[in-house]
Amino acid sequence: MRREYAANGKPVLRFASGLQIRVGNLWAGIGFMSAAILLAALSAGLGVTDAGILDLLNGFTGTDADDARAYALWTVRLPRIVMGFMAGCAVALAGAMLQSIARNPLADPGLFGLSQGSMTMIMLLFVLAPAAPKAMIALAAMAGGLGVAMLLIWLVGSERSSGLAILLMGIAIESVLSSVGSLLILYMPTETSLALSEWMAGSLFKANWSTIATFAPLMVLSIVGIFLTGRALSAYDLGNEMAMALGEPVGRSRPVILVFAVLLSTAAVTAVGPLTFLGVLAPHLAGFVSPAVSRARLFLSALMGGILVIAADALTRGLVGDVPLPIGLSLTIIGVPLFILALRLQALRKMQTH
Template sequence: MIKMTRATDGKRVLRLANGLQLGTGNLLAGLFLLLAALTLAAASTGLGLTHTGLSDLVRSLFGENLAGAEDFALWTVRLPRIILGFMVGWAVALSGAMLQSIAKNPLADPGLFGFSQGSMLMIMLLLVLMPAAPKSMVTLAALFGGLSVAALLLWLVGGERSSGLSIVLMGIAVETVLSSFGALLLLYLPTETSIALSEWLAGSLFQANWSIIAFFVPLFAASVVAAFLLGPAMAAYDLGTNMAMALGEPVRQSRPLVLLAAVVLNAAAVTAVGPLIFLGVLAPHIASFLSPAVARARLFLSGLMGGILVIAADALTRSTDGALPLPLGLALTLVGVPLFILTLRLQALRKLQSH
């Protein structure tokens, strides 16, 4: 049974029979983002050199055979890029939202903590030593690099009472060291290897295919479950570590679990498309502007916004008709940063009007 009522802050919520409640504002924002993602994905099927799009896709779904070029463009190139792009954006944004709650810092993301750099450095070392390494080994290398950084970070900041600020500062230090090693590696590698690694570091959905999607789907499903289970812990961490402990949050157990989830999600994304710098900051902030949320709602809205931003960025890379090859990372900056600036400006105006 679903009942409309008001929360303690006066906002309207839908309360389920099991006690779970959904803010109507958050629910509407989630539906809007989901509709926006579907609309953008549909429009993105028509972008590219081959003249085909959503109408041909619908005909294909109903059993009509398409021409070879149209079938290849839709089912081998565009759909895998759209689906993988959404899941990768979801993963990185979710990771960033989790880390911001843990650190109680709005600028925290996998890059700031050094997780992305750890994964990238291990992949770079693997590809230098074994250029023909299978995808499974690359994934394991990325996971090992990210988890190693997370373990080092937990050890360096000390016990469960360490503040979010100490985690951020230590993460910046670790990230700086790893970035320096990565830059040194690129500088002294053979030219061809260095160029290839530089292209990968810029981010790309060029290698998106159904086998990578099949690998990512279970992880995506697991992330949805993780967001649901870890949501209440995020609400406690948003109040600070000491307050979270006072509220009964088992920090010693939950903090490593949150870091593990963030590392796994980010490592998988880095393996699939390369690093997506700043997405972990962009998506949660833009989502919060649409609907201020905490706990599970904030995680789900952030994930949806991350997926939308990557689909939009990929659409921008394919709309250039090949005249100007645009890396995914740069396209994401061109799409996300103006939105980020706009939301910050509107938030500032909203605060001025409220005073």
């Protein structure tokens, strides 16, 4: 490993394998991970029961702890923090991937109809089999998301089709599925409709270690996916024609990336419900803090997504206490002002450089 300078004058670390990392991106990644740990420690101490990081450390060292505090930490708060971080990483990573293949900064799993496909299948399952086990719910969500992805690939067809065509087709499918979902909620039994409406707003209330154990392999897969798809996505950022000129097999790699994004978004939807706007918000905020491309962009976007969900959950439990504020709403309260501020600062930065 040696320190060099890229063509734009920015310092990079170059490895013998040819891999290079911008020093700025490396420091941003360290900063994001530190922020996630600090937010997790803060969130662990929020709630009605007076328990915090010291009680958590006592649990690790084997020191006897109060049963109520141990329950609050290990059964309620830590699963929420871990599940929220993993779900936020998954949605943000899926959004960053979709933005590259669509070449549109507003693309995310919701706009492509992937999240809506999963939600519609789950609703149909609740209508046909209200007592369906969790495994069947996960399979239904996966089938819905993959079904929308396959439909998009079939409708768009040609490998020379633009990212805009994929995005517009996704919006059309999402609109149809949203109408179907609204009809299902309208004519379902009242209790089922209320439960689905709460779930569709996003919730970490049912997070537990069992769900985390199911979700963890996908997080490992996402890390592998960052390394496998990062180079291809940097070519897609230049456009389909340029990607093909650089030797990227668009006809094969684009469906693989799309399916990978489906797996990430579907798992998050199944675990915590839809996290609206996070797939757009996290990559933009990460890019504002530290502009990046390829694998670094995916990694920083995923970390930012996890940070935002932890912060939203901490806001929910710190400000409103026992009031069950949906995580999707608190995420919007935190994220949208940051998004507006970042866009405004970017505009001012561009004005100063011209």
